[in-house]
Amino acid sequence: MSKHDDAIGNSRAHWHIIRWIFWCFIRNAAQRVLMDRSLRNRTGREIRWLRTDIDLFLSQVSARTAHLRPLARLDALPNFGSRLMVELAIYTVAADQALRDSDLDPQSARDALADIGWSVYRRQLAFSSLPSRLVTRDPGKRLRWSIRGLLLFPFRPVGAPGYAAEVIREGEDIHTHFTHCPPQSFARRIAEEAGDPEALAGFANSWCKYDWPGADLIAADGHRGHYIRRQTLSAGDPVCDMCWAARAPGETSENNNEAGQ
Numbered sequence: 001m002s003k004h005d006d007a008i009g010n011s012r013a014h015w016h017i018i019r020w021i022f023w024c025f026i027r028n029a030a031q032r033v034l035m036d037r038s039l040r041n042r043t044g045r046e047i048r049w050l051r052t053d054i055d056l057f058l059s060q061v062s063a064r065t066a067h068l069r070p071l072a073r074l075d076a077l078p079n080f081g082s083r084l085m086v087e088l089a090i091y092t093v094a095a096d097q098a099l100r101d102s103d104l105d106p107q108s109a110r111d112a113l114a115d116i117g118w119s120v121y122r123r124q125l126a127f128s129s130l131p132s133r134l135v136t137r138d139p140g141k142r143l144r145w146s147i148r149g150l151l152l153f154p155f156r157p158v159g160a161p162g163y164a165a166e167v168i169r170e171g172e173d174i175h176t177h178f179t180h181c182p183p184q185s186f187a188r189r190i191a192e193e194a195g196d197p198e199a200l201a202g203f204a205n206s207w208c209k210y211d212w213p214g215a216d217l218i219a220a221d222g223h224r225g226h227y228i229r230r231q232t233l234s235a236g237d238p239v240c241d242m243c244w245a246a247r248a249p250g251e252t253s254e255n256n257n258e259a260g261q
Contacts (some may be wrong), residue, residue: 001019019087026091027058029119033112040108046205057098064094071194072186073161081154089203093190096202110205117206122217129218133233139219140172140246143226146218146245147174161185172246177239183207184233188239204234215244223248 034054039047049057068090077083095116099109132145151157156176157165164180187203190196215227225248231237 018084020088022091024060025120025123026061026095026116026155029116030054030058030061030095033115033119037112037115039112040105042105044105057095057102060098060101061091061094064097065090067124068190071190076161077182078158078162079156081156082158084154086182086186088120089186089207090208091209092183092203093187093199096199096206097196100198100202110202114206114209115201116215118210120215120236121207121210125214133218137221138246139221139223139226142218143215143222143244143246144169144172144174146179148177151176174244176242176244177232178242179239181233181240189233200234208234210244211242216248219246219248221248225249 013032021107031054034049034057035051037048041047044233072086074083074086075085092113096109096113099113100106100142102109104112129142129146132142132149136142136145142171151165151167155163155165157163157167160180162180162182163178163179165176168177184200184203184207187200191198191200211229212224212227216224219226226245227241228245228249229241231241233240
């Protein structure tokens with residue numbers, strides 16, 4: 001970890017700015033998703049949240065985030081990228097808890113969480129992959145260049161307790177076999193040590209399912225199936241065995257990881 005990275009990662013002023021930016025993204029995504037989607041309450045009745053419902057949810061997320069942050073052990077993480085991703089995971093777990101404690105049906109709450117997270121993730125991924133999508137029309141190059149950039153920041157594999165991964169190139173495809181994921185470790189800690197066993201399920205239903213559409217977004221060739229994973233850390237497997245396929249083998253989806261879920 002460089003001295004510059006360490007300075008950014010430990011600066012209180014920087015973190016105030018980063019958290020404010022994160023909160024703006026998350027608040028706007030939650031308002032957009034929850035205002036537009038149909039929800040179900042615990043009796044199975046279809047409802048739509050009003051502005052007052054959404055404001056109450058956001059205030060609960062803010063309060064829970066402050067409670068969860070000390071449990072994230074950010075200071076123990078080795079680099080800024082790991083801390084940044086765990087910070088996002090804190091908001092995810094806080095939102096998951098607030099939705100589960102509302103009057104929503106559990107599945108409706110999980111789906112709402114996944115859609116809020118995807119709204120944030122999609123915009124960040126579209127921005128980070130924009131240079132490769134502007135420079136080349138080749139989906140393989142778009143994936144390789146984008147993934148290489150993401151492996152420099154924020155997913156730089158510096159080893160546990162940060163990200164740990166083996167990166168393999170096979171022809172036009174790139175494999176990233178992650179054996180340690182700090183956000184997943186945080187969600188698991190909340191599930192196993194903080195008395196909230198559903199926290200890991202909410203994380204897995206959101207973060208762990210974004211890479212399929214994310215890979216297709218980066219490749220931007222009109223096809224699905226640019227990502228394959230059959231094992232995942234959140235399911236208790238020893239690795240997230242990701243393959244970023246330059247040429248989509250077919251119209252696949254997250255079904256190709258059913259054995260690992």
